[in-house]
Amino acid sequence: MRSALFIGSKLCRVPGFGGDHPLGIPRVATVMQLCAALGWLEAGEFRCSEPATVQQLGRFHSREYIAALQEADATGGASVAVRERFAIGTRENPLFRGVFARAATTVGGSLLAAQLALEGYLSFHPAGGTHHGRPGRASGFCYFNDPVFALHGLAERGLTRILYVDLDAHHGDGVQDALHDDVRMHTISIHEAGRWPFSGAADDHGGGRSRNFPVPSGFNDTELRFLMGHAIVPYAQRLDPQAVVVTCGTDALAADPLCGLMLSNGALWSAVQTLIELAPVAVVLGGGGYNPWTVARCWTGLWGKLSGRAIPATLPPVAQRILEGLSCDLMDEDMIDPAWLTTLADQPRPGPVREAVRRLAAADAAAAVTAKVGLGDAR
Numbered sequence: 001m002r003s004a005l006f007i008g009s010k011l012c013r014v015p016g017f018g019g020d021h022p023l024g025i026p027r028v029a030t031v032m033q034l035c036a037a038l039g040w041l042e043a044g045e046f047r048c049s050e051p052a053t054v055q056q057l058g059r060f061h062s063r064e065y066i067a068a069l070q071e072a073d074a075t076g077g078a079s080v081a082v083r084e085r086f087a088i089g090t091r092e093n094p095l096f097r098g099v100f101a102r103a104a105t106t107v108g109g110s111l112l113a114a115q116l117a118l119e120g121y122l123s124f125h126p127a128g129g130t131h132h133g134r135p136g137r138a139s140g141f142c143y144f145n146d147p148v149f150a151l152h153g154l155a156e157r158g159l160t161r162i163l164y165v166d167l168d169a170h171h172g173d174g175v176q177d178a179l180h181d182d183v184r185m186h187t188i189s190i191h192e193a194g195r196w197p198f199s200g201a202a203d204d205h206g207g208g209r210s211r212n213f214p215v216p217s218g219f220n221d222t223e224l225r226f227l228m229g230h231a232i233v234p235y236a237q238r239l240d241p242q243a244v245v246v247t248c249g250t251d252a253l254a255a256d257p258l259c260g261l262m263l264s265n266g267a268l269w270s271a272v273q274t275l276i277e278l279a280p281v282a283v284v285l286g287g288g289g290y291n292p293w294t295v296a297r298c299w300t301g302l303w304g305k306l307s308g309r310a311i312p313a314t315l316p317p318v319a320q321r322i323l324e325g326l327s328c329d330l331m332d333e334d335m336i337d338p339a340w341l342t343t344l345a346d347q348p349r350p351g352p353v354r355e356a357v358r359r360l361a362a363a364d365a366a367a368a369v370t371a372k373v374g375l376g377d378a379r
Contacts, residue, residue, distance in 0.1 A: 002282070004307040005116055006041060007109045007125040008032060009049045011102050018096055022258060022290045023141050025328055028127045030296040031303070037319040038300070040309055047116065049109035049125075051101055052149070056111065060148050060178065062136040069143060073100040086137045093138035103143035106130055110146035113283045114153030117243065122282055124306050125150075126299045129247040129287030131172040132197065139174060140197060141288075147247055148178045150283050151185060154243045160184045163241040165232065165275050166191070167268060168249025168287040169259035171200030171212065175247075180207040186239055188232060190215060190224070192252075192261055202363050211235060213360050217260035219252070220351035221267040228271055230361040236278045244279040248272050249287025250298045254349060255337065257330040258290045264346035265298040269305050276306075292326040293340035301344040311345050 012028040035041040057066050068086045072078040076097075078089030089095045106127050113123035131147050132140030147164065154162050164179070166172035166189040179185040186209040189200050193214035200212040213227060236244070254262040276282035284306065289295035301311055315323070323341045339347070 001308060002120060002122040004045065004122040004124055004303070005047050006035070006045055006303060007047050007049055007113050007116075007123060008127065009105050009109065011098065011105050012127055014098065014102070016096050016099065016102055017141075018094055019329065021094060022330065025290065025292040025295070026326070027289065027292065027295050028286070028299075030292060030322060030326065031126055031299045033322050034296055034300040034319050035303055037316065037322060038304075038312070040300075040304060040307065045307065047112060049105055049112050051104035052107035052111060056149075057104060057107060057144065059152065060135060061144060065136045069103070069138075070100050073098070088138055093141060093143065099143065103130070107144050107146045107149050110150035110283070110285065111153050113285070114150045117281045117283045118154065118157055122276065122284070122306055124284045124303055126286035126303075128285035129168065129249060131166060131168065131247055131287065132170070132174045134174055135178070140170065142174065145174045145178060147172070147175050147245060147285060150245050150285070151175075151179065154245070154281065155182070155184050159242045159281070161239055161242045162186070163236055163239060163244045163279065164188070164247075165244065166247045166287075167252060167271060168247055169251040169256065169261050170195055170249070170288060171197055171214070172247060173197050173199045176200070176206045176210050183209070185209060186241070187211070188235065189213065190227065192217060192219070192259055195259065202360055211364055213364070215261070215360065216354060216356045218351075219261040219263065219357070220349050221264055222350045223353050223357045224263060224267050224271060226353045226357060227361055228274060231364040233274065233278070235364065236275070241279040243281035243283075244275055245283045245285065246272055246275050247285045247287045248302065250289030250291075250295045251287070253289070253291070253294045253298060254346070255294055255335070256289065256291050257328070262349050264349045265294065265301055266345055266348060268298060269302055272302060273305060290328075290330060292328050293323060293336065296323065296326070297340065297344045297346075304344070314342055315344065
């Protein structure tokens with residue numbers, strides 16, 4: 001089994017975005033606390049990421065945008081022109097102290113994750129997954145697009161069949177569009193239909209190497225397992241990827257306040273474990289997630305799975321106290337499931353495989369035959 005490495009930084013412990021923003025909750029910081037409480041984060045398993053340099057950032061993002069974000073961070077403000085052109089300083093993408101360093105460090109973490117994966121490690125970078133970032137503007141809480149940097153880092157080492165799979169509840173639009181003309185890259189996104197950014201239709205194949213699965217609200221564990229078995233894994237097996245990068249957003253879990261999918265964290269863990277076995281090189285990133293309890297439990301348990309540890313039936317008191325100390329403005333007190341305070345693993349959420357999900361799998365099977373750019377072209 002590949003040794004797993006957890007990639008983080010001291011900036012993960014610093015609050016960002018502001019208390020009234022959906023990402024104002026502690027996420028990676030809580031994961032690191034829980035892992036430490038469980039004895040799951042030994043010194044040899046942790047790697048600290050450094051900020052990507054302006055030169056590195058410029059490989060994807062425009063120099064004008066990078067400079068604008070630096071200036072806005074330094075001055076603490078953005079003009080109307082900057083807000084309109086670069087979407088910086090908006091309610092969606094607010095300015096907060098250290099925003100540039102935080103975003104650049106997320107990119108640095110994904111570059112490091114790709115490097116370590118190429119060295120034979122299984123890289124876990126939960127602060128990553130900012131999949132909406134655009135070359136010249138912020139988008140969807142994402143200032144830079146760190147998955148693109150992880151993917152480019154793999155391609156720069158000569159890999160020609162690279163698979164990106166996005167399990168976030170929102171379509172991975174920024175990544176798909178960035179890779180549109182790169183024949184080395186294939187993307188798959190499972191996301192909630194009718195949800196922002198309102199892209200990723202089932203017949204949207206990007207440059208011919210993208211597959212999109214806009215699933216209905218209430219998407220359950222059985223339906224995810226069905227899509228994995230009937231569409232995702234068969235596609236990947238035909239590609240025979242040399243590397244896989246997975247964005248595992250937790251907003252696809254039941255009880256996320258911004259989304260309507262109904263997965264258990266065990267279903268996400270299983271999907272990620274299946275995906276990373278499809279290639280000798282693997283990177284696992286974080287993504288969205290706006291319920292601090294489900295985010296922390298999911299990514300902590302995912303690290304446990306990736307690093308070969310057993311998930312405890314009940315958390316020790318020190319870990320329970322960490323979860324008891326969380327709060328979220330988007331959720332009332334009576335919405336907090338008592339199990340979120342004492343366990344890591346959710347109860348499974350099985351259900352029927354609805355016709356809408358079956359149609360998605362069937363449509364993908366047909367698309368695999370008729371796509372203008374076939375899997376064989378990447379070889």
